[in-house]
Amino acid sequence: MSPRVSTLFEKESRLAFWMLAPTFAVVLGFVIFPVVWNLWLSLKPVSLEDLRGISLFQFNLTLKNFQKVLTDPEFIPTLLTTLIYTFGGSILSVFIGLIAALLVHQEFPGRGLLRGLFISPYIAPVVAVTFTWSFILDPQLGFFNWFAVEKGLLDQPIPFLSQRWLELNFFGVMLPIPLALTSVILFEGWRYFPFAFLFILARLQAIPEDLYQAASVDGASPFQRFYYITLPQLSTVLSTLFLFRFIWTINKFDDIFLLTRGQAGTKVLTIKVYDYAFGELNIGASSAMAMVLFGILSIFLFFYFRWIAKEV
């Protein structure tokens, strides 16, 4: 290598370093550092009052926080709720997104308008939509309960977001369903289906038309064409969307916090992280809980890439 090329390379490297330095600094300071600091805190006995002390930097590491978090009687129920919420919310939002994409796939007047409308739940601020839904579902002042009772659809108002169980009559058998958790999952489906919708719609439009024509010539009916052509063509995008939604739903805090504050059987791991920190003022336990959440997500990702990603 001639010295001249080497200097040019060095010059470019140096310039690139300075051009990327601000981005690195921001990400390092406000993402990487908190995550590492979180690991450090999870191994230390710290409460919220200790924040001013110097003990934060001492090497008095302990696994007590993890022990406390994992043996907490609420841990197993919280984990179960998290899994139901995450799987339910992810699958539902992808499924609704699929239906919505199929509905507006074909050209018709007003299609662009509807596409815009369908994206709006995803664009609107989370506080606005959670408070609006809480209001609509409110047992005292909510539109839904009043309307349903007046029309004779319900005998009495149902507190959708504040009651843990609802006995439902399935052909004479009384089945309890977790009411608040179901409501929160339905909200999740409503708010996040546009994400799946956009990707599925783009993928639908990329399926070559001659596949359908060939199938028609061979005598496949519209439903058969959907089942044998459309669905297989979508399988990759559907499984990827499920992955993305899973990661974001398991990490989700805002929606449940604003809808139910984690009451009535909707306490998920992220709410538990918050509760430890600001309810029990136990920063160590809170950080340990966050690490456990991260571990669970990693386990899921491991199995996802091991099995599901290979299947599709």
Next chain:
Amino acid sequence: MSRERLERTMIRVLRVGGLLFFIVMVAFPFYWMIVSSFRSLEEILMKPSNLGLNIRQIDFRAYYEVLFEHGFLRYISNSFYVSIFTVIFSVTLATVGGYAVTRLRFRGRAFMSYSILIIYMFPAIVMVIPLYVVFSKMGWRDSIHILIPVYLAQTLPVALYMLRSYFQNLPSEIESAGLIDGCSRFGVIWRIVIPLSAPALASVALYTFMIAWNEFLFAFMFLDTPEKFTLSRGVVQLAGSVHLSKQLVMAASVMVTVPILVLFLFFERHLVRGLTAGAMKG
């Protein structure tokens, strides 16, 4: 052929029914938010199942109260301040960084491009507590300015990634010509790259604005003093302080929703591109 016709008819019926169902399902909450915000407290309490809005009974009192008595005028300007500065920094740093990643040769370039997206794995709640601890220690916590770098960290990786993909498809010959003609690197970015990537920059700007404008958790945790609240933080505060006056909460919700929906209406194409290219975090 009859099966074909039968199924076609079924699909047509399902499509019309499905579309109607979706329109109601998606639009109703927004409709209800707006209608309720124009009602008086008496109407909210007396007729919760009243669907329509009587034009003669439109009541602007909720907006007046929220704006002038609950401090929302201030929250609106705070939200604009935080969002606009986040956008400016994000677009600037992502342009410069995206240029470096696509056009300059340096060690670790490939690593840079992908590792930056790992940030998606970390939940906000994991970051918020350590930051709370540090900001409390440093006395930075109850400040509106601190939100800007926090939001920047959330959006910058995606912004850089989006611009990187865009720059890769720009022909680099014009830039080379510019460099040969004596333009500096920053001159090339300013005179050639930026004008050529206006649509991508618009997508990044809208995406960033939306994340910053809608953000709730960090604002909720870090801000204590009402004068420093962002709109989202203000709405939560308001909802906690008024119990029956739902019209106030709905008016506040309309205020926080309208700017973002208006932007969306005008720049739908750019925003959708931002959403799909960046696969928005949320």
